[in-house]
Amino acid sequence: MLNKLLLRQLQKRSISPETLPPEMQSLLNDISSSYEHFNKDREMLERSIDLTSQEMKELNHKLKQETLEVKKAHEELKNFFMNIEEVFYSIDLVNYKLIHISPGCEKMFGYSQAEFEANPHLWRSLILQEDLPVYDEAISNVLIGKSHICCLRIRHLNKSIKWLELKMTSHINASGEIIRFDGVSNDITGRKEAENTVKENENRFRSLIENSNEGIILLNENGECLFASRSSEKILQKPHDSLISNNFFNIILEEDLETMSETFRMLKENPGETFNCTVRIYGENGEVMWIDSDSTNLMHVKGIEAIVTNFRDVTDRINTLDLLKAKNSDLEKTNIELDKFVYSVTHDLRAPLSSILGLIQMVKDDNANHELEENIDMIHASVLKLDSFIQDILDYARNSRTEVRGDAIDFGEMISEICGNLKFMNRQNKQVNIVTKLHLTNNFISDKGRIRILLNNLISNAIKYQNQNCPDPMISINVDTSDTEADIVVKDNGIGIDKALHDKIFDMFYRVSNISSGNGLGLYIVKEAVNKLNGSIVVDSEPGKGTEFRIKIPNIYSQNSN
Amino acid sequence: MLIDDTQVDRYIGEKNIIKCGMAEKVICIESATDALKELLVLSEDPSSLPELILLDIRMPEMDGFEFLSKFEGLPSIVHERCPVMMLSTSLNPEDIKKAEASPFVKRFINKPLNKEQIINLMKIDLSPAEG
Numbered sequence: 001m002l003n004k005l006l007l008r009q010l011q012k013r014s015i016s017p018e019t020l021p022p023e024m025q026s027l028l029n030d031i032s033s034s035y036e037h038f039n040k041d042r043e044m045l046e047r048s049i050d051l052t053s054q055e056m057k058e059l060n061h062k063l064k065q066e067t068l069e070v071k072k073a074h075e076e077l078k079n080f081f082m083n084i085e086e087v088f089y090s091i092d093l094v095n096y097k098l099i100h101i102s103p104g105c106e107k108m109f110g111y112s113q114a115e116f117e118a119n120p121h122l123w124r125s126l127i128l129q130e131d132l133p134v135y136d137e138a139i140s141n142v143l144i145g146k147s148h149i150c151c152l153r154i155r156h157l158n159k160s161i162k163w164l165e166l167k168m169t170s171h172i173n174a175s176g177e178i179i180r181f182d183g184v185s186n187d188i189t190g191r192k193e194a195e196n197t198v199k200e201n202e203n204r205f206r207s208l209i210e211n212s213n214e215g216i217i218l219l220n221e222n223g224e225c226l227f228a229s230r231s232s233e234k235i236l237q238k239p240h241d242s243l244i245s246n247n248f249f250n251i252i253l254e255e256d257l258e259t260m261s262e263t264f265r266m267l268k269e270n271p272g273e274t275f276n277c278t279v280r281i282y283g284e285n286g287e288v289m290w291i292d293s294d295s296t297n298l299m300h301v302k303g304i305e306a307i308v309t310n311f312r313d314v315t316d317r318i319n320t321l322d323l324l325k326a327k328n329s330d331l332e333k334t335n336i337e338l339d340k341f342v343y344s345v346t347h348d349l350r351a352p353l354s355s356i357l358g359l360i361q362m363v364k365d366d367n368a369n370h371e372l373e374e375n376i377d378m379i380h381a382s383v384l385k386l387d388s389f390i391q392d393i394l395d396y397a398r399n400s401r402t403e404v405r406g407d408a409i410d411f412g413e414m415i416s417e418i419c420g421n422l423k424f425m426n427r428q429n430k431q432v433n434i435v436t437k438l439h440l441t442n443n444f445i446s447d448k449g450r451i452r453i454l455l456n457n458l459i460s461n462a463i464k465y466q467n468q469n470c471p472d473p474m475i476s477i478n479v480d481t482s483d484t485e486a487d488i489v490v491k492d493n494g495i496g497i498d499k500a501l502h503d504k505i506f507d508m509f510y511r512v513s514n515i516s517s518g519n520g521l522g523l524y525i526v527k528e529a530v531n532k533l534n535g536s537i538v539v540d541s542e543p544g545k546g547t548e549f550r551i552k553i554p555n556i557y558s559q560n561s562n
Numbered sequence: 563m564l565i566d567d568t569q570v571d572r573y574i575g576e577k578n579i580i581k582c583g584m585a586e587k588v589i590c591i592e593s594a595t596d597a598l599k600e601l602l603v604l605s606e607d608p609s610s611l612p613e614l615i616l617l618d619i620r621m622p623e624m625d626g627f628e629f630l631s632k633f634e635g636l637p638s639i640v641h642e643r644c645p646v647m648m649l650s651t652s653l654n655p656e657d658i659k660k661a662e663a664s665p666f667v668k669r670f671i672n673k674p675l676n677k678e679q680i681i682n683l684m685k686i687d688l689s690p691a692e693g
Contacts, residue, residue, distance in 0.1 A: 343654040347620060350651040351568065351673070358574035358674030365581070365677065378570050511622035518622075 003032040089116075089123075090182045093143075093170075096120060099180065108164075108187055110157025126154040128161070135166075142168045142181050151188065163192035218306035221268060221299065223248045223260075226306050235291075235313050237284035253280040253288065267297040267307055278314065290318040337508060344509045345393060348519050352386040392521045395453045399529045406556045407448040409486075411438055411479045414448075418456050422463055432463050433474040444481040445557035450529040455488070457522040458549050462492035464518065467544070470494075485535075486553045493546040502539055563589040563612035565597045565629070566649065567621040575616065575649075575675045582680045585613065594621055594629035601633075601640050611643040614683075616675070619650040619657055626650070630664050647671055647683070 002010075002017065006028065010017060017025060081088070082103050089101040101116045109116075109126055116122055127135050131152035141148040147169045153161050168183040209216055215232030217225055228243040236243065236251070252260055256279035263277040278292045293311035298304040359379050363372060415436050459475065466473040470493055480487040497505060497512055504510045506527040509520035530537045533553050541547035564575045569592075576588040589612055591597040597615075604610045619626035626648060633646070647669045648661040661670045669686075671679060 343652065343657075344620075347650070347652045347654075351571075351620075354651050354674040355568060355570040355574065358578075358676065359570065361674070361676055362574060362577060378573070382570055520622075 002028060003035045006032050006035065085187065087185045088182070089185075090180055091120075092180050094179055098123075108156075108162070108185065109154065126156075128153040128155060138166060138168060142170045143178065145170050145172060145178060151192070161189075162187055163189045213312060215311045217243070217248075217309050217311070218304070219248060219295075219309060220306060221264075223264065232311075235311065236281065237289075251281045253282065256280050263295065264307075267295055271297045271300050273297070278318075288315075289313055290315045341508060344520075348389055349386065352382040352389070355382045389519050389521075392519060392525060396521060396525045396528070399450060399453060399525060399532060402449075404532055404556075405447045405449070406445045409444045409446055409448060409451055411440060411444070411481070411486075412436070414452060415455060415459075415477055415479075418452070418459055422456075422460050432466055433472060434459070434477065435474065436477045437479070439478075439480040441481055442483050442555070443557050444486050444555050446486070446533060446553055446555065450533055451553070454526045454529050454551060455490075457526045458490040458551075461518075461522060462490060462494060462547070465494045465547070466492065467494050467546075481555065483555060483557070485555055486551075488551040488553070489548060490551075491546065491548040496543040496545050496547055497539070497541040498543055499541075502541065505539065506537075563591065563597065563600075563614070563644070564616045565591045565594060565621075565626075566616075566618040567592055568618070571618070571673065571675075578675055578677055578680055582677055582684070584680050584684050594624035594626065594632075597629065598632055598636070601636055601644070605637045605640050608639050608643060611640060613643070615644050615646045616649050616671075617646055619648060619652055619661070627660055630666060633666060641666065649673055649675060 017028060020028070084102060085104050085107065087102050087104040087108050090099040092099050098117050098120055101113050103113055105116055106112050111122060124135065134150050134152045138148045138150045149165065149167050151163060151165050153163055156162055165186045165188045166183055168181055170178045170181040173179045210230040212231050215235040216229040217232050218227040220226055224245055224247050225243050228240060232243060233240050249257065249260060259277055260279055263275050266275050274294050274296045276292070276294050278290060280288050281291055283289045291311050292314040293309050295307055295309040297307050299306065356379050359375050363375050419434050459477070462475040473493060475490065475492045478489040501512055505512060506523050508524045511518050511520040527537060530551060535551060535553035537549060537551045539547065539549055564572055566572050566575065572590045576590055579585050579588050589600065591600060617626045617629060630646070645668045646666045648667055649671050650657065651673045658670050661667050
């Protein structure tokens, strides 16, 4: 079967293939089969061209879409670049030229992109003078290829100050040279202000802690110091280093260790509860200080995990307290003495009176005249005793109440007057030989009344307590005056006083002996008078040998002239 | 026995006691120490012990209360035979309380010791102290 196209050509020429010679018929068959081949090839080619063009079409479409996306992305990026608050910039280090800067610069600095591009030094000139070193350090880092982040302040065109955070990176070319750097600057003024507020608050709290009179320390469960406020250094008088990691048990007085241990035990057993304890510690110079503390176990609180102790120096308070206690006990003693005084006074005032009453009663009851004279003598003695006692009371009251006066003292005249009055003191006693030696170098000023009280008491004691077995009872009175003091010595060869009793003889109403009719007030009044005059008195005595009283009284004359 | 450091009071006491016929003899002693010594000596012959001790409180060296504490150390025959009466012008309630607390003290008498008081004393029972 011949190809259709070949058959049509043969028909046009009115040739019937069967009529053709066989050679022609064979040729025609070959042509027909070649044609068929060609046709097949063409069809294949056509189909393949068709396919390719389809693919091309699809690809083209895809490309178109991608281009659109890129365009959109670029648009977005541009938009982002134009509107972002951070400022991006690149600097060409070869020509030292600003390659580009993002438009955010206008808001951040107040200057336009064009202004930055025109003046390569504008950027640096906006940085605050004091922050320039920060910037220069950043640049020097970038120039050796390091990335750098720093914070610094700039002055905006409107004069406001802004905090910026700068991030800079450098770019290196193929041959290893740094050709440009890129930077982002970010306005962190708000963050900085918040930071500063936090810092200020912290500083405020810190200064509260540091400047408070209360010390604050944190201790671990063994008593080792983890933190000590500056005020603790002041209070404990110890440098910070010696406090930290030191164990507080080491600086506490041994006597108070038990108190401290007990407090620690309570703290450990009762987390969150506050315990007070007062202990003594050694100060810098070894002196003892009283520390009062309030501690709370905050081991369980995250971030603290310690025993928090507030403490204060209460040395002065405790010393004052002790002083008050001492004063109080003095007062109590005075009160007891006063009480005793009142009862003794009433007793001693009433005793002679009751004797008088008894005697009078007897005189009334008994009409026998021969005893009358004797009774009346005794009445007389009782009245004298009462009189002298009342005088002593008066001396005592005068001494304790009146201010010390300053009179010129004439010892010679005073002593002879006293001795004259005492001459008829007691008729039972022998006449006593009184020897007076005076060394009066200067004016001696003191309280006349009180000097008379003490001389009168000492001399009358020396007469009263004379030794009845002694053939020549005597008293020597020596007075030495100087610019600063008077040294008065009254010495006798009387009965003397046992050494064991020397401490007691100046006590109120203490009587050593019943040999004479003392009331136990005399030496007490002497001691009180000496104290009032800021003087001193010492006794030296031995039973059977005699007694010596030595008194030193300051000369007020010298005090006034100084 | 009358123990008192004041000579006038010893005199008054002795005179009045004898006048009232309370006792035939009064041992007058000036100090508590001497009284203790004397009682110790007398205890060797109990019949010579005083039937009553009149004791002053306020005396030098050893006062009435000290005497009472030492008195306890004397032979018990003394305690049996000699009741004690305190004699004082003291108005201190402490003194009176202390005196009444002593097992040996029968009475607290205010001075001066006059006839009426002695007559009253003669009426009360002076049987020996218990214990």
